[in-house]
Amino acid sequence: MTEKKNDCVFSKMSRQYRPSVHFTPPAGFMNDPNGLIFDGAQYHLYYQHNPDAAFSANICWGHAISTDLLNWKDQPIAVPATIDGQAYTGCAVLDRDNSSGLFPNAHGTNIAALYTRSLPTRQSQYLAVSTNNGQSFEEYQGNPVLDIGSPNFRDPQVFFHEPTRKWVMALAEVEKHQIGFYGSIDLIHWTHLSNFGPAGLPTVNYECPNLIQIRDEHGALHWVLFVSINPGSPMGGSVTQYFIGEFDGAVFTPSDAILRLTDFAKDAYAMQVYSGLQPGEAVTFAWMGNWQYCQELPTQDWRGAMSLPRRLSIRQDPNGYPRLVQTPMNIEKLRRTLLCEKAAYLPKGAHRDISLPTGRAIELVIRLKVDESFQTDPAISGPEINRFEIAFANDAGEKLSVGYDVPSAQIWLDRSKLRGFDHPFYTGRFATPINTALYPDARMLDLHLFLDGCAFEIYANEHLETGTALVYPSKPLDMLRLKADGIGVTIDHFELYTLDKTMCRETL
Amino acid sequence: MTEKKNDCVFSKMSRQYRPSVHFTPPAGFMNDPNGLIFDGAQYHLYYQHNPDAAFSANICWGHAISTDLLNWKDQPIAVPATIDGQAYTGCAVLDRDNSSGLFPNAHGTNIAALYTRSLPTRQSQYLAVSTNNGQSFEEYQGNPVLDIGSPNFRDPQVFFHEPTRKWVMALAEVEKHQIGFYGSIDLIHWTHLSNFGPAGLPTVNYECPNLIQIRDEHGALHWVLFVSINPGSPMGGSVTQYFIGEFDGAVFTPSDAILRLTDFAKDAYAMQVYSGLQPGEAVTFAWMGNWQYCQELPTQDWRGAMSLPRRLSIRQDPNGYPRLVQTPMNIEKLRRTLLCEKAAYLPKGAHRDISLPTGRAIELVIRLKVDESFQTDPAISGPEINRFEIAFANDAGEKLSVGYDVPSAQIWLDRSKLRGFDHPFYTGRFATPINTALYPDARMLDLHLFLDGCAFEIYANEHLETGTALVYPSKPLDMLRLKADGIGVTIDHFELYTLDKTMCRETL
The missing domain is CATH 2.115.10.20 (Glycosyl hydrolase domain; family 43)
Incomplete structure (x- = not known):
C-alpha cells in the first residue's frame, strides 16, 4: 500500500518536473x-x-x-x-x-x-x-x-x-x-x-x-x-x-x-x-x-x-x-502574453505579487533601473542593504529567487528554499558579478528567465552571464513576487509570458 | 522590551560564535x-x-x-x-x-x-x-x-x-x-x-x-x-x-x-x-x-x-x-583528548554518536578505509549510494556535515542545515574531488577538521584540499555522528580533541 502510494507520488512529481519546452x-x-x-x-x-x-x-x-x-x-x-x-x-x-x-x-x-x-x-x-x-x-x-x-x-x-x-x-x-x-x-x-x-x-x-x-x-x-x-x-x-x-x-x-x-x-x-x-x-x-x-x-x-x-x-x-x-532561440513564436508593462515603479520597501499559471513554461524579460546612488556615508551607518529580488514562490513557503545586490553589482540564483530534492552535492546558491559598465547607465540591469518544470535558466547582462539550474519545488511555483529591498526600482520593461508546449511528454 | 531582548540574543550569539583558538x-x-x-x-x-x-x-x-x-x-x-x-x-x-x-x-x-x-x-x-x-x-x-x-x-x-x-x-x-x-x-x-x-x-x-x-x-x-x-x-x-x-x-x-x-x-x-x-x-x-x-x-x-x-x-x-x-600549525600542544581509537569498524548502514562538549574548539583527525569495491553491475541495479558522513549536530535538527562519496571520490562540506544565518550569497554546499591515487590503497581517505565557534576548517587528502567556512548553528553543535551509508568503513585512526582556549575573548 505504502509502495503504491509512493509510486503514485513519484509519478506525479515526475510529471510536475517534466518541462514542456x-x-x-x-x-x-x-x-x-x-x-x-x-x-x-x-x-x-x-x-x-x-x-x-x-x-x-x-x-x-x-x-x-x-x-x-x-x-x-x-x-x-x-x-x-x-x-x-x-x-x-x-x-x-x-x-x-x-x-x-x-x-x-x-x-x-x-x-x-x-x-x-x-x-x-x-x-x-x-x-x-x-x-x-x-x-x-x-x-x-x-x-x-x-x-x-x-x-x-x-x-x-x-x-x-x-x-x-x-x-x-x-x-x-x-x-x-x-x-x-x-x-x-x-x-x-x-x-x-x-x-x-x-x-x-x-x-x-x-x-x-x-x-x-x-x-x-x-x-x-x-x-x-x-x-x-x-x-x-x-x-x-x-x-x-x-x-x-x-x-x-x-x-x-x-x-x-x-x-x-x-x-x-x-x-x-x-x-x-x-x-x-x-x-x-x-x-x-x-x-x-x-x-x-x-x-x-x-x-x-x-x-x-x-x-x-x-x-x-x-x-x-x-x-x-x-x-x-x-x-x-526561436522562443518568440511560443509566447502568450501574461503581462507586459513599461515604466512601472516599485518604491523602496515595496513588493508586488503576480499570479502564475502552473503546468506551463514561464518566460520573463525584465529591464530595470535602480534609484539614484543610495548611500551618503557608509562610515557612519554601515553598509545598507539594497537588493531587488524576483521570486517564484508557492503557498508552501518555497521560493526560487534571482536577485540583484546593487552595492556589489552581483546577482544571485537561489534554489535552496525549494524542498523537492535534497542531496549533499546539490548546491543551493550561485552568484556572478554583473559588470554594469556594459550599460549606458550603471544603474541598469536586464534579466531573461525561463522556468519550465525542473528546468530553470537565467540570462543576465545582455546574455553575457548564463545560469542553468535544475529546480525541484515540492509544489508548483504559482506566484511571482518582485521585491525592492532598501532601494526603489524603475522597471523600464517587463514582459511575462507562458510558452506553448512543444514537447509531447506528459506534464502536470 | 523587544529591542532589549534582541540585544541580549545578539550578544549571546556573538559569544557563541566567537572562536576560542x-x-x-x-x-x-x-x-x-x-x-x-x-x-x-x-x-x-x-x-x-x-x-x-x-x-x-x-x-x-x-x-x-x-x-x-x-x-x-x-x-x-x-x-x-x-x-x-x-x-x-x-x-x-x-x-x-x-x-x-x-x-x-x-x-x-x-x-x-x-x-x-x-x-x-x-x-x-x-x-x-x-x-x-x-x-x-x-x-x-x-x-x-x-x-x-x-x-x-x-x-x-x-x-x-x-x-x-x-x-x-x-x-x-x-x-x-x-x-x-x-x-x-x-x-x-x-x-x-x-x-x-x-x-x-x-x-x-x-x-x-x-x-x-x-x-x-x-x-x-x-x-x-x-x-x-x-x-x-x-x-x-x-x-x-x-x-x-x-x-x-x-x-x-x-x-x-x-x-x-x-x-x-x-x-x-x-x-x-x-x-x-x-x-x-x-x-x-x-x-x-x-x-x-x-x-x-x-x-x-x-x-x-x-x-x-x-x-x-x-x-x-x-x-x-x-x-x-x-x-x-602548533595545534598539538592545545589538545585534550576526548577519544582516540584505532581500527574501529562501522558496518554498512550503521551510525555512531559521540557527545561533544560545547564552548571549546574541537579537532578531529580521521583516517579511514571503505570496504571492498561495492558494486557488481550498475547496469542492472543502477548506481548505489555509498557515502561516509561526519556530522556535527544538535537536538534542534541542525547539522554541519562533511562527507565522502565513495563511487565518485568526492568530498562535500554542507553548512546548509544550520539556521543561524541566512543570506542570498551564503552558499550552503561545497565539494572537491579527492584523488585517491594519492594513497597506497584507493579505498583510503584522511580528514582533518576543526570546529571553533563560527570557524570551520577541513583539510583532506593529506592537506592537499582545504575548505574554510564560516558556520552559524542557532544552537551549539554538541553531537558528532559518524554514518556509514551503503558501505562499511574501517576507521583506522580516530583522534578527537578539545583545544585549550588561547584567545582572551568572551566565548560561550
Missing part, C-alpha cells in the same frame, strides 16, 4: 547531446540514452528531429549499444563529397557519425554512415578508425577545416587532461596533429571537446575550444570551461590566459555545437545535469533535460575580454 | 591580515580593522603579538587612518641593513611597513618605520613612495630578492587585473619591473598579491604568486587563485596553464605570508570572510576571523600538478 527523453536516462547536425532541412538531436532505466547504463544514441529546435519528433534508437561497447558521445557531419567513399550511391544527405565505443578496458572511435537521413547508421567495416589502446579516450567532434582541406577531430585524452587533435582526408585514416592542455582548472576528467568558430559583434570569427571537466568544478562536479584563440588547422593557441566558464550555476554540461550550419553560426545544446546527482534526481521514470537551444556569439565584456553570449 | 578582533570589524612578520622573537599580526563598528569603515591596522601564532596579546592600533586616507593592506619587512636610511640609530628590530593609503580618488603606497619593535610606526616624510595617480592601486607586498640584491614589491593594479612588480634598493625609490596578468578567472578586482618561494616535498623551491580576486569567484564573491612558476627578479612566469584555487569553500581570502622567516618557509593567515556577506554576519559587536596559522608547502598531486599543501 525543454527536450527530455521519452523515458529512462539522458545525458550528453550527440551528433548535433542540421541536414539542410531538419535538425537532429541525438543523445546519450538508456531507454530502460533512469540511470546511466547500456548507453545508446536516442534520436529526435525538429525544424525549429523546439518541436521534436521522437525517432527510433539511432546507434545501439553492441558487443563492441556502449555508444558514447560523438558527432555527425555531412560528407557532401563522399570523402569517405562510404556513400557510393549517394541519395538524401550523406550523414557520417563518429563516436566512441566504450568497453571497460578500451575506448576507441567508430565511424558509421547513414543513407536514410540519419534514421539509422551502418558501421564502417574497418572500425575502429582511431584506437590508441586507452580506456579513457573519447567524445570525438569532427569538422571540415577549409583552409587546410581536411577533416579535423578533437577528442579527449580524459585522464591526461588533454584535447587531442587529429586530421583526416577521408574520415577513416586519422593522423595526430597536436595536443592542447592541461589548461584551466585541475580536475579528474576532460570530456566532450568542441572546437568551433564563433562570430563576434563586429563580424570577426574566433576559434573557441570548449572542454567539459568532471569532477572538479569549483561549484562542484561537472562544468564546461572554454578558451578563445587561434587554430591553424593543426594547433589551437589561446589568445590570453583567462579561464572562462560557460555557466555560473552547475547544471550545464557537455555543450555541443551543431554541424551543417554556416561558418560562424553556432547553435548549441547543453545537457542540464551534473554527474554529482544526475542519477538520483526525484524523477524516477525519466532523468535528464537539454537546455534551451542557444545561439552562441562572442562579445567583448567591459574588461575587454571576449566572452561567450548565449541567447535562447 | 582562531584570532578575532577585540571588537568591531576585521578583514585582511597585514604586515605579517616574525621579528626574530615574536610574530606580529596586523590586520585591517575598524575598532568602532562591525563593518568596514575608517580602516586602520589593528595589532597583536604572539610567540606561537595561537596565544595572542592585543596591542594598540599600529597604523591609524589619517587625513591621507585609510590604512589599507600592506606588509612589513626587516630592514636589517638600514637600506632605507630611516633607521639611523638602529636598536631593536628595524621594521618597515609598506601599505596603501586610500582616499576616494587615490590609492598610493606609504612607507613607515618602527623603532619600537612594531608597536607603532612613523611615516616617512616623502610619502607616498609609489603613486601612479590611480584610485585602484593597492596592497603592496615586499620582499628582498637576494639574487638581484634589491627589494621587490608586488601590488595590485586592481581594475586592470594585473599584478605590478616594482624594484627598489632603499624601499623609497621604486622602479617598474613588469606586470603579470590578466590570468585566471575573469573578475572585477585583483587584490592582495603575495609572491613567495615555497618548498616542495623534495626540498626544491618554487615561486608562488597568490592573487585574491573579488567578486568573481565561481563559488561566489571572494576567492584566492595562485600560480606556480619562476621569478627572475623582474618577471614572474607561470610554469603551466593550470588555474589553482587555495580553497574549495568560500571563506578564505587575502591570504598573506609571513616575512622574516627562512627562505622556503611559508607561514600564512587567510581572512575567514567573503565580501558578499562579511558585513552582515550575525555577530553584531565583532565580525571577522583569521584562519588557523598554516604552514604552506608544495606537493605534486596524483595528476603531476604541483599544488599547495596547507597544514595548521
